[in-house]
Amino acid sequence: xxxxxxxxxxxxxxxxxxxxxxxxxxxxxFVDLNDLxxxxxFMELVGLPNPAAIYLLDVYPFFLEEFxxxxxxxxxxxxxxxxxxxC
Amino acid sequence: xxxxxxxxxxxxKGGVGKTTCASAVALAASREGxxxxxxxxxPAHSTSDIFGTPFGSDEREIHPRLSGLEIDANLEARRxxxxxxxxxxxxxxxxVAREAERQIELAASMPGVEEVALFDxxxxxxxxxxxxxxxxxxxxxxxxHTLRLLRMPELVSAWITALSKRRRALLSLNKDIDQVxxxxxxxxxxxxxxxxxxxxxxxxLEQVRARLMQHNFTGFVLxxxxxxxxxxxxxRAADILRGSNVNVCGVVVNRVxxxxxxGDFYRSRRQQEQVYVDExxxxxxxxxxxxxxxxxxxxxxxxxxERVSYLLMRASEPPM
Numbered sequence: 524x525x526x527x528x529x530x531x532x533x534x535x536x537x538x539x540x541x542x543x544x545x546x547x548x549x550x551x552x553f554v555d556l557n558d559l560x561x562x563x564x565f566m567e568l569v570g571l572p573n574p575a576a577i578y579l580l581d582v583y584p585f586f587l588e589e590f591x592x593x594x595x596x597x598x599x600x601x602x603x604x605x606x607x608x609x610c
Numbered sequence: 611x612x613x614x615x616x617x618x619x620x621x622x623k624g625g626v627g628k629t630t631c632a633s634a635v636a637l638a639a640s641r642e643g644x645x646x647x648x649x650x651x652x653p654a655h656s657t658s659d660i661f662g663t664p665f666g667s668d669e670r671e672i673h674p675r676l677s678g679l680e681i682d683a684n685l686e687a688r689r690x691x692x693x694x695x696x697x698x699x700x701x702x703x704x705x706v707a708r709e710a711e712r713q714i715e716l717a718a719s720m721p722g723v724e725e726v727a728l729f730d731x732x733x734x735x736x737x738x739x740x741x742x743x744x745x746x747x748x749x750x751x752x753x754x755h756t757l758r759l760l761r762m763p764e765l766v767s768a769w770i771t772a773l774s775k776r777r778r779a780l781l782s783l784n785k786d787i788d789q790v791x792x793x794x795x796x797x798x799x800x801x802x803x804x805x806x807x808x809x810x811x812x813x814x815l816e817q818v819r820a821r822l823m824q825h826n827f828t829g830f831v832l833x834x835x836x837x838x839x840x841x842x843x844x845x846r847a848a849d850i851l852r853g854s855n856v857n858v859c860g861v862v863v864n865r866v867x868x869x870x871x872x873g874d875f876y877r878s879r880r881q882q883e884q885v886y887v888d889e890x891x892x893x894x895x896x897x898x899x900x901x902x903x904x905x906x907x908x909x910x911x912x913x914x915x916e917r918v919s920y921l922l923m924r925a926s927e928p929p930m
Contacts, residue, residue: 542790545790546790549786550787552783553780553783553787556780556783559776560773560776560777560780563773564773574722574762574766574769575766575769575770575773576723577687577690577722577723577726578766578811580694580714581697581811582803582807584698584700
């Protein structure tokens with residue numbers, strides 16, 4: 524392996540490193556925002572009034588997948604809330 | 611003056627005669643050749659009693675040019691929940707749907723659900739059935755309840771706006787991640803089903819709200835009787851309504867003692883009443899007032915209602 528190859532590989536390594544770091548931060552931020560969004564949609568589950576609760580039943584079916592990722596990430600194998608029966 | 615409006619709400623403290631006044635105005639308008647829809651939101655069925663014919667949950671002609679309908683909030687909530695359930699059943703397996711069922715039932719019994727369902731139905735009527743009638747009259751539940759109902763779209767709409775803003779931020783962040791990975795898998799905000807559903811909801815609410823605030827054809831009529839507590843409550847309601855930009859287009863003073871009542875007892879009562887009559891004149895000076903005397907009998911038959919209708923449309927002076 525020549526010097527030029529090494530330089531190129533090293534460059535790619537650095538590029539990958541920083542990009543993945545950036546991606547990780549974005550993903551973290553995404554996850555936090557998503558949790559906040561879920562909380563706002565299901566405030567009544569933690570005992571807070573939610574003025575739009577009944578209208579959110581409309582979007583309820585779309586949430587199952589996101590909710591599933593959330594409870595897995597939080598270390599719960601099965602859905603902690605019966606109303607979200609993903610597993 | 612009232613009859614020039616397209617949508618009228620009747621409100622006031624419980625037991626002051628909202629239903630009677632609303633029915634009387636509906637009858638008067640239909641007599642003038644206008645197509646009228648009288649909507650009762652009162653679970654006590656008092657409108658059915660006056661007209662001597664049951665009101666159903668669908669529009670039904672109860673008198674020439676006068677249709678009636680009773681909104682049963684409980685039933686409406688049921689209908690909404692069933693819809694949501696059907697949505698879930700469409701998208702998920704049987705087992706999932708069955709599991710969700712129990713919890714949705716719980717959601718249905720949460721406070722506020724019936725209110726929202728009731729509001730939805732009212733909104734549906736004033737947006738989608740507007741052209742079918744010249745005048746829609748809503749006989750509403752006692753004051754506090756109705757005030758909350760009228761301010762609800764604002765509250766819920768603001769809430770949904772906040773939610774969809776968050777959702778948008780989420781989606782755009784997701785797009786950023788895609789760009790880093792050079793592997794587009796994110797959903798466009800326009801295609802996101804959650805965002806779409808939320809926005810559609812909000813649009814509907816805004817439509818209803820806009821119609822409620824349109825002063826030239828929507829008005830709120832407050833019914834009061836010359837007594838201490840009703841006056842206080844009505845004055846408060848008028849302030850709140852004005853503050854929420856709802857047009858209060860008149861105050862009906864119901865059950866004023868008739869001038870021809872004889873005897874010491876009535877003389878004394880009338881003196882007492884005069885205090886309240888003066889107070890009403892002073893506190894509601896900004897609104898058109900209509901005075902309806904107390905009748906010798908209850909208003910529970912059509913002939914009685916016609917009499918009230920006549921008195922209401924004609925009387926603008928206190929009867930003394």
